[in-house]
Amino acid sequence: SVPIKHSGRLRLRAVNYNRWGGVGGKDTAVDLHILLLVSLPGCTPQRCGRAVTDSVVTREEAQVLRRLAERGLALAGSEGGASILDLHSGALSMGKQFVNIYRYFGDQIGDVFTQEDFQLYRDVRGRIQAVIAETFGLDPTLMYLTKPTFFSRINSTAAKTQHDEYWHPHIDKVTYGSFDYTSLLYLSDYGSDFSGGRFVFMDQNGNRTVEPRAGRVSFFSSGSENLHRVEKVTWGTRYAITVSFTCDPAHAISDPALP
Ligand SMILES: O=C(O)CCC(=O)C(=O)O
Numbered sequence: 001s002v003p004i005k006h007s008g009r010l011r012l013r014a015v016n017y018n019r020w021g022g023v024g025g026k027d028t029a030v031d032l033h034i035l036l037l038v039s040l041p042g043c044t045p046q047r048c049g050r051a052v053t054d055s056v057v058t059r060e061e062a063q064v065l066r067r068l069a070e071r072g073l074a075l076a077g078s079e080g081g082a083s084i085l086d087l088h089s090g091a092l093s094m095g096k097q098f099v100n101i102y103r104y105f106g107d108q109i110g111d112v113f114t115q116e117d118f119q120l121y122r123d124v125r126g127r128i129q130a131v132i133a134e135t136f137g138l139d140p141t142l143m144y145l146t147k148p149t150f151f152s153r154i155n156s157t158a159a160k161t162q163h164d165e166y167w168h169p170h171i172d173k174v175t176y177g178s179f180d181y182t183s184l185l186y187l188s189d190y191g192s193d194f195s196g197g198r199f200v201f202m203d204q205n206g207n208r209t210v211e212p213r214a215g216r217v218s219f220f221s222s223g224s225e226n227l228h229r230v231e232k233v234t235w236g237t238r239y240a241i242t243v244s245f246t247c248d249p250a251h252a253i254s255d256p257a258l259p
């Protein structure tokens, strides 16, 4: 069993269910939880940081994943500018809400995604996990994939609901609760596939910007040291995948798999 060290501090945490980290608004459910701060040796962030690499995922692999995202998101999509497809939960944006692709499309989903698609996702996930572990000095066997893990498609269509508001500054740990390390794999190129849509770390002493590029992986510790936002997309279509890890086995999820 994993040794758990209790810090003994109790803190109230507000959980915001808006996927993009927006605060407030009518349909934002806010719950208050009692959170016992624990430290799990071997994974819990001891070091804060961030890095960007173009050498973990090839542009060819990114292109295959982008086509997967295009096929999946072509089944439906948001009425506003931001759509997601979560292959783990099955959540797919549809109009102003979400459907579960595995329930809604049933066995026909096997005509849209192949076993090879899912194998590539698992492969890429494993490589990203390894590079995060190496960079932060973690034990990769004490890091677990966590939810939500999703493909995103963003264009310049005006937002129709709060789910379309991807541009709000946020802290992933606050927005998603279980995240300890966030990674973003970009599937299209800033400047040629779309404009706007750069990722911005909002530091005390100024902004640091990441330009999305197919195959580029950006990863960072998910806490308040990495407050960030995404610029509004002004033209074209931007594809990315959010793949995140937790140190808490209770929040672990299995890799997405075809039913
Ligand atoms: O797509 C991006 O560049 C960032 C998305 C993001 O901040 C998130 O999913 O929490």
Ligand SMILES: [Fe+2]
Pocket: 021, 170, 171, 172, 228
């Ligand atoms: Fe984020």
